[in-house]
Amino acid sequence: MNLISTLAIAMGAGWVSGINLYAAVATLGLLGRFAHLTLPGDLDILTSWWIIGLAIALYLVEFIADKVPYVDNFWDAFHTFIRVPAGAVLAATAFGDFDRGVQVAAFLLGGGLALSAHGTKAGARAAINLSPEPASNIVVSLTEDVIAVGSVLLSVFAPLALIGLIVVFLIISFLMLRRIISAMKAMMLRIRSVFT
Numbered sequence: 001m002n003l004i005s006t007l008a009i010a011m012g013a014g015w016v017s018g019i020n021l022y023a024a025v026a027t028l029g030l031l032g033r034f035a036h037l038t039l040p041g042d043l044d045i046l047t048s049w050w051i052i053g054l055a056i057a058l059y060l061v062e063f064i065a066d067k068v069p070y071v072d073n074f075w076d077a078f079h080t081f082i083r084v085p086a087g088a089v090l091a092a093t094a095f096g097d098f099d100r101g102v103q104v105a106a107f108l109l110g111g112g113l114a115l116s117a118h119g120t121k122a123g124a125r126a127a128i129n130l131s132p133e134p135a136s137n138i139v140v141s142l143t144e145d146v147i148a149v150g151s152v153l154l155s156v157f158a159p160l161a162l163i164g165l166i167v168v169f170l171i172i173s174f175l176m177l178r179r180i181i182s183a184m185k186a187m188m189l190r191i192r193s194v195f196t
Helices: 003-035 042-047 051-066 071-094 099-128 133-159 159-195
Strands: none
Touching: 003 042, 003 051, 003 071, 003 099, 003 133, 003 159, 042 051, 042 071, 051 071, 071 099, 099 133, 099 159, 133 159
């Protein structure tokens, strides 16, 4: 596998982990198992049936939790401590055949991408949960699922397109940062008002 493909899969796995870790792991595992994709570095561990099965089971739990307003916020808060480190590990593992310095750089890049995606997702969800109707939550959650699986597929079949998509996402995330922070504050105030 060439450097661009490895970089795209590492960046894609790291970034998608911040959106939906379990979809990323399951999709890569299933591609390795059924499409006979040779995963870079040490990512071939994802083709193990028990890892695929666990990822699919946890994806199904997340699929349900993500559709329920406020439950999704608690789920995202809890997964801050799972998605970001997992994104870092997946990115570093993709560079398992490279020098340790490259693996550390991939670890940092993957973790940063996961944090950026996760922070944007959690902030956007906080803003969406402030709307009174539940349909938007379901539509956004389904869109996230499509983006997660689609991005992993792009990383494999159109690596340069995925790298471009991530760059555009990072620019948009940076531009939305102030709104995301305001939405998070508004959601926290709303939650506090329920308990006081």
